[in-house]
Amino acid sequence: MLKSKIYKISGVLILIGLLTGGIWYWQMPNRHKAIVKSFLFEKLGIVDKEWKVANRSETYKMISPEFYIDGIYKSMEGPKSSNYVQLSQDSTLLWLTGFHVKALAAKSLKTVSKDFICHTNVDFNDVKYYSSFHLEKRIGTQYPRLTSLSHGMENFSFPKGYGVPMKGNELLYVTTESLNHNLPEANFWIRHEVDIDYSKAKNLKPLMSRTAFIMLPYDKSNPYKQPTDPGTNQCIPVETKNHSYDDGKGNKLSGHWVIPVGKNTYRSDVNEQLQLQDSLRLHAAAIHVHPFATRISLFDKTTHQAIFNSKITNHIGKTGITGIEPFSSEVGIWLYKNHKYEIVLEVNNTTSENQDMMGSMFLFFYDKELDELLQKN
Structure with missing residues (x-):
């Protein structure tokens, strides 16, 4: 009789554990489900x-x-x-x-x-x-x-x-x-x-990498409120745990945000990310965007000219990116310490619902300091 009770209690506990685990799993976001399944x-x-x-x-x-x-x-x-x-x-x-x-x-x-x-x-x-x-x-x-x-x-x-x-x-x-x-x-x-x-x-000539990406402000007290006021340049973050940043003044910024249906343009100052202590010569750029982006540019606000434009081609009839135009130049383009730079991203959400977006660049500059050190060896 005692064994029978133990088996029943054990069975109930296992069932409760399975139900709890199942509820916990199905409430997870997709990325966490993928981690659990892979494990x-x-x-x-x-x-x-x-x-x-x-x-x-x-x-x-x-x-x-x-x-x-x-x-x-x-x-x-x-x-x-x-x-x-x-x-x-x-x-x-x-x-x-x-x-x-x-x-x-x-x-x-x-x-x-x-x-x-x-x-x-x-x-x-x-x-x-x-x-x-x-x-x-x-x-x-x-x-x-x-x-x-x-x-x-x-x-x-x-x-x-x-x-x-x-x-x-x-x-x-x-x-x-x-x-x-x-x-x-x-x-x-x-x-x-x-x-x-x-x-x-x-x-070969050495290159150094600098990462620059769009960060948009959001309302930290009510981050998912829709719609946003266009006059505030605010975004709705996909989530507030990842790709969320502080501007040093207590304001929150997101590098992963929601885009509504239709065409929109997003801009973000990147001088702090570029960390230009002197003039640097840009030779290459690898681009990361999400589907429905159509063009991304590194823009010189001082001269009102694009350093380069990267055209993005999306799939027709399904979601996805066919190709992103890279930037590559043996001659290079100069960026200057006293200029202001921003990333400009154009999107066209052709679906009937909100989508997520990012706009990043891995920029490669000629590294004069490292070149001089290598020449000495």
Whole structure:
């Protein structure tokens, strides 16, 4: 009789636990559901969780673990995985020259639609990186993200004669994330192949990366109130936990916001992000936007001229980005300390409901200070 009661109590407790866990899971946002599913798949041995790596001559190639696509995953919601990259076993100076990502069928490894590619972020350890070049004053001045590939810009290379130098035995941290805007009944597995091009040449010019992105103010006391007053330049954030910033005066800014139906233009000052201590020559830019963006520009407010315009082509008949026009120039364009700069983003939400948006640039400038240091070695 005692055992019977124990079994009944245990059964009730297990049932309550399952119900509680189920309610907790279904209340999660998509990105957290993806994390939970990926964790369970790995622990149960359902998914191949290992990265497959091949470091060929001047191309570091790696294939991600399997990602389960089982529904709609908008930007920053899909299954993802991270891996450390070491280009060589010694401190030989190497030059990063290009980045590429493509989606593969999980088993056959055949290329599939790029619509299943969200972000591929490439981060570095700024303490070790700058210390190795005796540039300690740069540590902590910017978020240590070298660049990012994303839907619409799956390939990015620096102009001829330029690259980002690094010691071969230092580590890069690569995170790649999946995406699915158009197949709600999806039920399949994919992988991502990420390639990093590098060179052993000794005559390249060094580039430094600066990240600039649109940040729009929102009402911190009532962030989701709609509609916003156009005269206040405020936005409605997608959420207030991620991509939320403080302007130093107690006001809240969002780098991930909601766009209404129709055409709109968004502007954001980026001088503080650019940190121009002197004139710098811009040679390349990798762009990140979300579907329904149509054009993004780096704009000189002082001269009233665009430094460059990047046209964005969207899919016809479904959600997604066909292509993003990169900026690349061997000659370069000068940016000046005493000028004011902003990012201008044009969007056209052709759906019948609100969509989410971001507008970011990874800008690469000629690094004169580092070039002089390398010339001495």
